[in-house]
Amino acid sequence: MFDNLSDRLGNVFDRLRGRGSLNEADVREAMREIRVALLEADVALPVARRFIDAVTEKAVGQDVLRSVTPGQQVVKIVHDELVEMLGGQEHQGLLLEAKPPVVVMMVGLQGSGKTTTTAKLAKYIRERHGKKAMMASLDVARPAAQEQLAVLGEQVDVATLPIVKGQQPVDIARRAIESAKLQAVDVLMLDTAGRLHVDQALMDEMKAVAAVSSPTEVLLVVDSLTGQDAVNVAQSFSGEVPLTGVVLTRMDGDARGGAALSMRAVTGKPIKFAGTGEKLDAIEAFHAGRVADRILGMGDVVSLVEKAAATVKEEEAEHLAKRMAKGQFDLNDLRMQLRQMQNMGGLGMLAGMMPGMKKAKAAMAESGMDDKVLVHMDAIIGSMTAKERARPELMNAKRKKRVAAGSGTQVQDVNKLLKMHQEMARAMKQIKKMGGLKGLAAMFGAGGGGAGGMGGLGGPGGAGAPPSLPGLGGMGGNMPSNLQDLMKKK
Template identity: 45%
Template sequence: MFDTLTQRMARIVKTLRGEARLTEANTQQMLREVRLALLEADVALPVVRALTTRIKEKALGEEVIGNLTPGQALVGVVQRELTAVMGGDYAGQAAELQLAVKAPAIILMAGLQGAGKTTTVGKLAKFLREKQKKKVLTVSCDIYRPAAIAQLKTVTEQAKADFFPSQPEQSVLEIAQAALDWAQRHYHDVLIVDTAGRLGIDEAMMQEIAALHRALNPAETLFVVDAMLGQDAVNSAQAFNATLPLTGIVLTKLDGDARGGAALSVRQITGRPIKFVGVGEKLDGLEVFHPGRMASRILGMGDLFSLVEQAQHKVDIQAAQQLANKVKKGDFNLDDFKTQLSQMKNMGGLSSLLDKLPSQFQAASNPLKMNQAEGQIRRMEGMINAMTPLERKKPELLKASRKRRVATGAGVQVQELNRMLSQFDQMRTMMKKLKGGNMANMMRGLKGMMPGMR
């Protein structure tokens, strides 16, 4: 995400290299590039104007101290201002859900059809159940789309939350009141109400959701919007905000938008905070929106805080400890290699990991390479699965005849199996260097170890 803006900002910093300080002249040139970068990223024009004005004011008064270059000083200014645009203050703290009300706390979900609202309900149910230990009930008030109720039931079951059944012939208010009564009697902490997606700003349906809001008085009213709509995402958020007292916004498909303009515009235009961003289709693809961290990602500085949090949540600590013990003994086999591939998949795959790393680690990556790399990882797992337990423990047993059998079983060519074994050898070598504590050698060994990292 934000590829266009990140690349532009990197070029701006390079043009200031060698300058002694930030001046009116070089700041003016820089601001023109920033303005073009923001417009290319589909940021709303009023936001572009306000942002560039503030950057100019702050940049000209910025002292370039210590070892900072003017480009680095500028990045600091831009980061603070981007954070302010997306989060409302320079601290850039995440806007949390306000659920400290009499149980059940009701979350009303609104949005246009196709924004990923029902999937987001499942993601949010999983998030609240796992991260906040809430007992969650979901209900669908979408009586217009034939498969909507069945879809919500499916994603709710996948999230391991509770589902309240409804029928298309019922009224929206009847469904909501019955679900609320059930949630109260069964001691649910949170009730998430999914509503019908609108094809556009339809007056009758807007009145329906407004009436539903008045009847339920929800603790949170979240607007789910597709980030790939760009400026249209901001316009639809404004329209809903005029009808409903929105408390927050969920941006979906942010990983599919290289421009990212909606994330920079929607907070400033609507005055409502972005509370979550959806990435990917899996139910664990919901991230709390941190304005400061997002600003760092836009500027190519990565988001290591989120990466660490992701690792803490997704990585099997016990398995990691067992691996560490094996590394100390110099015992690293193909079963361990497969475990590492699985751990990486649990963290969202290569593309998710690289997106949170500083730009220098992403330089060689692009969406096409990432897709190829993800496919290659799946084939690697297939090749390891086609081996016998003994072959996984002792890869040196894999001679010509065994390789042919494994390749046939995995549906790949022997050459691809040889490449995978070569990458395994590289990783084993790296693990030996890690065992010796030589971090520099280990980092050199990391290059080329995995697809997409060359």
Template identity: 55%
Template structure:
């Protein structure tokens, strides 16, 4: 996410770090490059001006000029200004209303409101242990109601049905009454989107808002629309008392203009980021962590939180105990590790949050193929339990059968077995407490499974 902005800012910052001291001239040059990076990222012009003014004001002060590491000091200022523009701190959902707390979802057609409704329901049920119901007031888009019913079923949220012939306000009132009777903690109301902002749409959603008095009114917007996202958010904010913004399709946004523009132009906090198509791909928005990722410093805190949520602790403890007792690392263990990685967004999702990964060569990043994880799991699933435990028995005829069963080629089976052998050797050394020895032997090279430079 935000790759273009990260690349440009990293290039500028790397040049700065080589400076023994900062002068007004090289600060001026740096600000010019930062401005170009922001404009190329489709950040709104007023935001760019405010951002650059904020850096200039602090950069020409004593904290940078007198610093022993002026380049580092300026990086810290850029990070501070990014956090300020993005909103300083995470703003949580305010759901302390009399149950059920109502969340009204607003936005243009195609912004991802219905999918985000499902993602949010899943988030509230899994992270907060709340009972959630959803309903659709989109009586215009064909199959919109059916789409929400499907999504609700996938996340195990209660779905309150509606018909295309009904009035949206009647649907919302009926759903609210039912949610009260069933003692739901939260009711999420999905609304109709249009292809553009029009008065009829605004009138309808204002009537909906007045009828159900939501605790949260979230504007859902596609991050890939850049500064247009901020402009449409402002138009909705003028018509509705928005409480926050959800940026969707952030994983496809290499620029970052929407994230940097929305908060400044609307004055409303970004509360969540949609970072993929899967229903678990919704992250609470932390300005400091996003600023860190934009500057290529990673986001280890989010990675740790994600690991706590998604890693199967029992399986991890079982593997640790197995290795400690000196029992071998087999293909079933390898498959479990691959599945855990897949649950955390694959290799690309992990690398995005690791510090310094912005400096990976472009050809190395392009070699990371998360589909390979799925193929690896399919190959191992095509083996017999004996083959998984004792891979040495897998000879030519078995390889052909495994390849046919997994829909892959024999070469891919060979590649997997080679990769497993390397990982098995590493695990053997780790189980003997030889971590430092292993690191010395690797000589700084990347471990198996990573693209070599």
């Protein structure tokens, strides 16, 4: 979402850092460029103006201009102001410790992803907070809205209030609260109706529901792809309903990011969550500091580790670590790693979260690399027999031809995958020679560019090189040439 803004700011900062000294004119010129970049990113004009004024006031001080690295100091000031604009360093999570059932009321316009977000949050609350949740749909206007929430409830393993035809929203809310009390539910999620635009009927209905349910949280769900209009919607809702926070959906889209940057400043309410994909687990807590780091190309290793912890199964990791310590690594192990990468969001998502990977990510895009390579590689391995996966050395010309036909790829693609596996298998044997798990820990602890290696199995990158992706070698100079070839679009 923030790629264009990140590129523009990166160019400005590169010029600032390239100078040994700065004067006030240099800083003000850079601030003008940053202001244009913010406006092009669809940030609200008053917000952009306040941001630039705050940064300029601090950046033209003598402590900055006379420092040893004035360019770096300006970058830090911009970073700190970005964090403040987005809501401050401390994440404001859901208030779930009140007397149960804690009522979380979801509001927003129709089409903003409110019903899906309700299910995502219910799943998040159950898995991350260990709370018993229940959902109730109060949307009696949109066809099949209640049925949709019931289906989503089955998918996320969260109970939904039984549907009673003809019952109105206020009565549904009362019944939901009584049902939640009887079933000892900790958190009750109320999915209210939306409209195509803000109108008085919508506001009156929400106020009536809030009056009977006394919600602890009132979360406004906003589609970030609507750009500046999302800010106007948020402003309208905040004036009518006691909002406690905002949830931005489709943060993985190609919007310009202005909605996210303006929302906190315009409404005064924190952005609590961000939807990052279509899957029902694609939601994450919104941390202003981490988002600011991504915008400024500093990566987001903390979120990457959290994502890995949530997606990588502990028993699979232990199994792989034991095999690696023994110098064993077959195609089943490779397939496991590829699937873990897919579950974590693919190559683009991983690269965007790693410090120093901004240029590598751009190079991937320019050379035609995409995440479909993971799917193709998985299909090639899936077309092999169990014996072939366990013993790749069995793959002769006839078998390769069969596998290529079965996976919809070419024989040369099969060869590239096998060659990549051979390189990784050799790395496993090196781990064994280094002392098994102790050597593995030392290898993971080392890394190029201060990134800790990030678990790359092809060895750490060189000085200043981007960190490695799991199992794929360094994404810097160490990235296997056959993998680069395999990743190129046909």
